[in-house]
Amino acid sequence: MAEDRNMAVVTCSAPVNIAVIKYWGKRDEEAILPINSSLSVTLHQDQLKTTTTVAVSRDFKEDRIWLNGTEDNITHPRLQTCLREIRRLARKRRNSGDENCNTFPTVSYKVHICSANNFPTAAGLASSAAGYACLVYALAKLYGLEGELSEIARQGSGSACRSMYGGFVQWVMGEKTDGSDSIAQQIKPESHWPELRVLILVVSAERKPVGSTTGMQTSVKTSPLLKHRAEKIVPERMKEMTEAIQCRDFESFAQITMKESNQFHATCLDTFPPIFYLNNISRRIINLVHKYNSHHGETRVAYTFDAGPNAVIYTLHQHVEEFVEVVKHFFPPEENGGQFLKGLPVKSVSLSEQLKSSIQTDPVKAGIQYIISTKVGPGPQLMEGPNHHLLGKDGLPKQIPVSF
Amino acid sequence: MAEDRNMAVVTCSAPVNIAVIKYWGKRDEEAILPINSSLSVTLHQDQLKTTTTVAVSRDFKEDRIWLNGTEDNITHPRLQTCLREIRRLARKRRNSGDENCNTFPTVSYKVHICSANNFPTAAGLASSAAGYACLVYALAKLYGLEGELSEIARQGSGSACRSMYGGFVQWVMGEKTDGSDSIAQQIKPESHWPELRVLILVVSAERKPVGSTTGMQTSVKTSPLLKHRAEKIVPERMKEMTEAIQCRDFESFAQITMKESNQFHATCLDTFPPIFYLNNISRRIINLVHKYNSHHGETRVAYTFDAGPNAVIYTLHQHVEEFVEVVKHFFPPEENGGQFLKGLPVKSVSLSEQLKSSIQTDPVKAGIQYIISTKVGPGPQLMEGPNHHLLGKDGLPKQIPVSF
Numbered sequence: 093m094a095e096d097r098n099m100a101v102v103t104c105s106a107p108v109n110i111a112v113i114k115y116w117g118k119r120d121e122e123a124i125l126p127i128n129s130s131l132s133v134t135l136h137q138d139q140l141k142t143t144t145t146v147a148v149s150r151d152f153k154e155d156r157i158w159l160n161g162t163e164d165n166i167t168h169p170r171l172q173t174c175l176r177e178i179r180r181l182a183r184k185r186r187n188s189g190d191e192n193c194n195t196f197p198t199v200s201y202k203v204h205i206c207s208a209n210n211f212p213t214a215a216g217l218a219s220s221a222a223g224y225a226c227l228v229y230a231l232a233k234l235y236g237l238e239g240e241l242s243e244i245a246r247q248g249s250g251s252a253c254r255s256m257y258g259g260f261v262q263w264v265m266g267e268k269t270d271g272s273d274s275i276a277q278q279i280k281p282e283s284h285w286p287e288l289r290v291l292i293l294v295v296s297a298e299r300k301p302v303g304s305t306t307g308m309q310t311s312v313k314t315s316p317l318l319k320h321r322a323e324k325i326v327p328e329r330m331k332e333m334t335e336a337i338q339c340r341d342f343e344s345f346a347q348i349t350m351k352e353s354n355q356f357h358a359t360c361l362d363t364f365p366p367i368f369y370l371n372n373i374s375r376r377i378i379n380l381v382h383k384y385n386s387h388h389g390e391t392r393v394a395y396t397f398d399a400g401p402n403a404v405i406y407t408l409h410q411h412v413e414e415f416v417e418v419v420k421h422f423f424p425p426e427e428n429g430g431q432f433l434k435g436l437p438v439k440s441v442s443l444s445e446q447l448k449s450s451i452q453t454d455p456v457k458a459g460i461q462y463i464i465s466t467k468v469g470p471g472p473q474l475m476e477g478p479n480h481h482l483l484g485k486d487g488l489p490k491q492i493p494v495s496f
Numbered sequence: 497m498a499e500d501r502n503m504a505v506v507t508c509s510a511p512v513n514i515a516v517i518k519y520w521g522k523r524d525e526e527a528i529l530p531i532n533s534s535l536s537v538t539l540h541q542d543q544l545k546t547t548t549t550v551a552v553s554r555d556f557k558e559d560r561i562w563l564n565g566t567e568d569n570i571t572h573p574r575l576q577t578c579l580r581e582i583r584r585l586a587r588k589r590r591n592s593g594d595e596n597c598n599t600f601p602t603v604s605y606k607v608h609i610c611s612a613n614n615f616p617t618a619a620g621l622a623s624s625a626a627g628y629a630c631l632v633y634a635l636a637k638l639y640g641l642e643g644e645l646s647e648i649a650r651q652g653s654g655s656a657c658r659s660m661y662g663g664f665v666q667w668v669m670g671e672k673t674d675g676s677d678s679i680a681q682q683i684k685p686e687s688h689w690p691e692l693r694v695l696i697l698v699v700s701a702e703r704k705p706v707g708s709t710t711g712m713q714t715s716v717k718t719s720p721l722l723k724h725r726a727e728k729i730v731p732e733r734m735k736e737m738t739e740a741i742q743c744r745d746f747e748s749f750a751q752i753t754m755k756e757s758n759q760f761h762a763t764c765l766d767t768f769p770p771i772f773y774l775n776n777i778s779r780r781i782i783n784l785v786h787k788y789n790s791h792h793g794e795t796r797v798a799y800t801f802d803a804g805p806n807a808v809i810y811t812l813h814q815h816v817e818e819f820v821e822v823v824k825h826f827f828p829p830e831e832n833g834g835q836f837l838k839g840l841p842v843k844s845v846s847l848s849e850q851l852k853s854s855i856q857t858d859p860v861k862a863g864i865q866y867i868i869s870t871k872v873g874p875g876p877q878l879m880e881g882p883n884h885h886l887l888g889k890d891g892l893p894k895q896i897p898v899s900f
Contacts, residue, residue, distance in 0.1 A: 317762060320724045347768075354770045358721055358762040364751075365786040366758045368779050375772050382769040 099487060100197040101147040102234040103480040106226035106472040108140045108217050109133065109254045109261065110290070110404045112349040112396060113333050114356040116304075117312040117322060123271040124250045127312065127319075128326040131262045131333050132254045133406070134282065135290055136469030139435040142222035143475070144207040145482040146230045152202035158482075158489045159223075160208050170248050174228055175203065177244045182235040196236040203231070206482040206489045211464070217292070217402070224248030225255030229472035242276035258282045258470035260337045262330070282468045285340050289412050289436075291405040292464040293419065295373045302367050304399040311363040318359040325355070342408055346394030349406060350381075353396040371401040373423075373459040380422055380451060381405070384415065387450040413441045416463060421448065426458040435465040503553040503891060504601040506638040507884040510630035510876040512544045512621050513537065513658045513665065514694070514808045516753040516800060517737050518760040520708075521716040521726060527675040528654045531716065531723075532730040535666045535737050536658045537810070538686065539694055540873030543839040546626035547879070548611040549886040550634045556606035562886075562893045563627075564612050574652050578632055579607065581648045586639040600640040607635070610886040610893045615868070621696070621806070628652030629659030633876035646680035662686045662874035664741045666734070686872045689744050693816050693840075695809040696868040697823065699777045706771050708803040715767040722763040729759070746812055750798030753810060754785075757800040775805040777827075777863040784826055784855060785809070788819065791854040816869070817845045823867060825852065830862040839869040 115130035155166045155175065166172075182199045205227060209219050228245040232238075246253035246263075253276040254261045260281075266274030301307075311318050329348055336344035360367040370378075374397055381395045392411045395403050407415055416438045425432040484490045519534035559570045559579065570576075586603045609631060613623050632649040636642075650657035650667070657680040658665045670678030705711075715722050733752055740748035764771040774782075778801055785799045796815045799807045811819055820842045829836040888894045 316729050317721045317725065317759065317766075320728070321721065324724070325720050351766075351768055354768065355721065355766050358766040361765060362721075362755075362759050362762040364755055364758065366782060372776055378770060 098151050099147050099149040099485070100201075100234060101145060101481055101483060102230050103143065103145040103475045103482065104226055104230040104233060104472055105137050105141045105143045105475055106222045106229055106255050107137050107258070107469055108135045108142075108211075108219070108222045109251065110135060110396060111251065111254075111398070112345070112352060112406075113262075113326060113329055114352050114398075115251055115263065116356055116359060117308045117318055118250070120269070120271070121309070123274075124246050125271050125274050126250060126263065126265050128322040129263060129265040129330050130251070130254070130326075131260070131279070131330060132251070133260055133288070133290070134255065134258045134469055134471065136282075136466050137473065138469070139464055139466035140209075140211050140217065140222070140292075142207060142209050142219065142226040143480070143482060144205065144223070144226040144230045145480075146227070146234050147204045147481075147483050147487055148197045148201035148234065149204075149487055150198075150201055152204055152487060155202050155204075157205040158207070161489065166205075170224075171227075174224065174244055174248045175231070177247065178228065178231040178235065178237070181232075181237050181244075185235075185237065197234065199235070204483055204487045208482060220249040221251040221255045224252035225472055228252070229256065233474055240275060243272060243274065246271070246274060246276075256471060259284060259468060262334070278471075279334055280337055282470050285337070285468065287340075287408045287410070288342075288468050289407050289409050290466045290468070291407065291412070291416065291419075292466070293377060293403040293405060293423075294461045294464070295371065295377075295401040295403065296459060296461050301369050301400055307360065307363070307367050307399060310365075310367070311359055314364040315359050315362040317362040321355060321359055343391050346391040346406060349394040349396050357397065369399050369401065370397055373456065374401045374403060376422075376453065376456060376459065377403045379453065380418070383451045383453070384418060384447075387447055412465070413439050414443070414447075416465070417441050417443050418447070418451070419460065419463060422451065422453060422455050423460040424455055424457050425460075425462075429458065429461070431462065433463050433465060435463075436467065438465050502555050503551050503889070504638060505549060505551040505885055505887060506634050507547065507549040507879045507886065508630055508634040508637060508876055509541050509545045509547045509879055510626045510633055510659050511541050511662065511873055512539045512546075512615075512623070512626045513655065514539060514800060515655065515658070515802070516749070516756060516810075517666075517730060517733055518756050518802075519655055519667065520760055520763060521712045521722055522654070524673070524675070525713070527673075527678075528650050529675050529678050530654060530667065530669050532726040533667060533669040533734050534655070534658070534730075535664070535683070535734060536655070537664055537692070537694070538659065538662045538873055538875065540686075540870050541877065542873070543868055543870035544613075544615045544621065544626070544696075546611060546613050546623065546630040547884070547886060548609065548627070548630040548634045549884075550631070550638050551608045551885075551887050551891055552601045552605040552638065553608075553891055554602075554605055556608055556891060559606050559608075561609040562611070565893065570609075574628075575631075578628065578648055578652045579635070581651065582632065582635040582639065582641070585636075585641050585648075589639075589641065601638065603639070608887055608891045612886060624653040625655040625659045628656035629876055632656070633660065637878055644679060647676060647678065650675070650678060650680075660875060663688060663872060666738070682875075683738055684741055686874050689741070689872065691744075691812045691814070692746075692872050693811050693813050694870045694872070695811065695816070695820065695823075696870070697781060697807040697809060697827075698865045698868070699775065699781075699805040699807065700863060700865050705773050705804055711764065711767070711771050711803060714769075714771070715763055718768040719763050719766040721766040725759060725763060747795050750795040750810060753798040753800050761801065773803050773805065774801055777860065778805045778807060780826075780857065780860060780863065781807045783857065784822070787855045787857070788822060788851075791851055817843050818847070818851075820867065820869070821845050821847050822851070822855070823864065826855065826857060826859050827864040828859055828861050829864075829866075833862065833865070835866065837867050837869060839867075840871065842869050
């Protein structure tokens with residue numbers, strides 16, 4: 093926390109997470125309590141992160157928020173919930189007579205929030221998870237709060253609770269009606285499985301799909317398969333997936349990941365009216381992965397898709413180069429289309445004719461816009477030094493040009 | 497049955513059926529016993545039928561079969577099963593001392609079979625159902641067999657048992673291991689609901705999808721959702737659908753039909769590796785139907801899709817003209833593409849601007865190849881008179897040019 097005369101300011105960053113056991117459906121819309129537990133991998137912030145600066149000052153007239161350079165509506169109910177909950181904790185701590193309290197700013201001051209992603213919204217990654225995790229983490233740092241914060245992040249956006257930790261994280265669904273046991277827990281830190289790699293294949297989409305909040309509401313109401321999945325299938329898969337991660341068993345990890353993705357999209361199709369998130373390119377990627385694995389006689393690569401057409405690929409470091417080359421071959425980038433491969437560098441390799449012919453599909457030009465290459469990463473970080481702040485000394489956004 | 501010196505010959509026709517409660521998955525591959533009951537509507541043979549001529553003669557040296565003008569393999573196991581079962585019944589009847597027996601040909605004679613569809617295979621309709629129903633029905637007529645024949649047709653192709661009756665037909669899954677109670681039953685005849693109309697939208701497909709035999713094997717092995725569907729969901733839906741048909745309640749009939757189609761495709765997606773039968777045009781048709789119904793504030797039209805991208809639409813006669821016009825508007829036919837509307841005539845009408853704009857989608861040229869307009873129809877028919885025979889007096893196929 094930096095104090096600048098009247099203003100206290102903190103900047104933090106938080107990661108994106110990609111579920112391998114999917115969250116789809118709430119049992120309580122208000123408190124954001126899920127119908128099943130879920131499990132995710134936290135991605136590295138060198139490639140994908142949200143940065144959020146929070147500042148309080150007695151000079152601020154009202155709470156305000158800026159997202160990616162534009163002022164947004166502070167009265168959004170979920171944002172209000174997070175602010176209220178953090179302030180409640182801060183007050184509670186103060187009232188408990190904690191002697192460190194005076195180092196931290198007064199709760200009654202208004203807050204300015206400025207948040208930005210280092211990746212384009214067009215990437216279709218659930219930026220609300222990183223966003224709410226970052227907000228809650230930054231506010232907690234500002235007020236000097238410790239302890240369980242994922243419960244608050246969850247009330248901003250369900251999957252945000254999982255972005256509160258690095259590595260491999262489960263969101264335990266909990267049983268209580270107040271949601272106090274519906275929290276995220278780290279299963280293993282990011283250092284546990286250093287060979288694991290992640291590729292995000294950003295697919296060219298025709299149109300904006302159904303939002304996940306509305307989508308999951310309709311699914312809970314109408315899909316008999318979703319109910320069965322949540323009650324009977326997910327508990328078993330949570331156990332199997334946890335074991336696969338603990339043993340670094342890529343074969344099992346990959347198989348469950350793909351089956352989970354498929355089952356999630358199956359429940360979307362069982363929703364009435366049905367919801368389609370996968371497009372033709374998504375389906376081609378699925379076929380490509382199965383053919384690639386079959387060619388090698390082992391599961392080297394796994395796909396997973398969230399509420400959109402983009403694929404997230406999990407693989408091991410020794411297979412990244414060949415698989416990226418396969419993607420480039422079957423989805424040749426548009427000429428003059430800009431950088432195709434972003435993130436961690438990947439060397440070009442040559443593909444055997446045998447591999448190409450066993451995939452047996454026609455290349456689709458520009459079907460994939462670009463690839464982001466990344467790996468497993470840590471949880472939210474405090475960013476020290478005033479250069480990181482997105483808010484200037486006047487408490488307003490600095491004019492930093494955004495580039496990706 | 498016509499006798500021409502040494503040869504006894506019979507020609508019959510049989511209908512296509514389209515399931516509204518879907519059959520997907522066998523509990524016994526050999527006997528073709530399903531994991532759930534199913535229910536279908538028999539389509540009218542004026543538009544879609546298989547015609548089969550069967551002939552026996554002491555002069556025939558071996559069993560032979562011709563399909564759509566080309567000789568095919570008579571040793572196909574399922575074909576052999578049907579021949580064997582029919583001959584077994586014929587022998588049994590003869591051994592029982594039935595005095596009519598002498599009017600019918602000797603079971604030991606070899607058989608010639610010639611079969612043709614009046615619709616192109618490209619229509620992607622399950623022609624094996626009509627084909628096996630027609631074969632079994634024609635052989636039964638030839639040997640003068642009466643009674644329950646759907647059990648034999650089922651052993652040719654599961655859904656063929658439903659083509660043994662007209663109107664609305666259920667295939668009761670049965671419980672016995674010998675399959676003797678896994679038979680088709682008519683719920684209501686074709687005269688029961690004269691307002692019901694059927695439109696087949698033949699979609700342009702990129703490639704041949706996974707065959708249904710292989711597809712359902714993989715689904716039974718790998719999809720946990722399919723198991724739940726078969727055990728818990730279908731029994732309830734069979735009851736609801738039967739009631740909807742009995743009451744001619746189009747709203748319920750349509751809703752269950754669409755949910756069933758979606759759930760079947762959901763279980764295909766839950767199969768591992770996943771199976772995709774719907775393509776982008778199929779999904780656009782689904783969206784179009786939902787928007788059309790919502791525009792009118794009632795369910796006027798229902799879609800159902802089998803193991804391919806073609807849509808079958810159920811509607812009521814008073815809505816056919818407008819809906820066909822909507823299809824023509826949003827899937828404009830290719831110029832010089834041949835006749836777009838086949839089957840029962842449908843008058844052109846004009847669409848309101850309000851309707852067009854509430855559907856809110858871009859037209860896709862040539863996305864649909866053509867429409868076949870038809871209705872509910874009767875079961876297999878004996879075709880009397882020698883002109884109908886597909887086999888000539890020499891027991892070989894007549895050279896009749898096939899045209900659609």
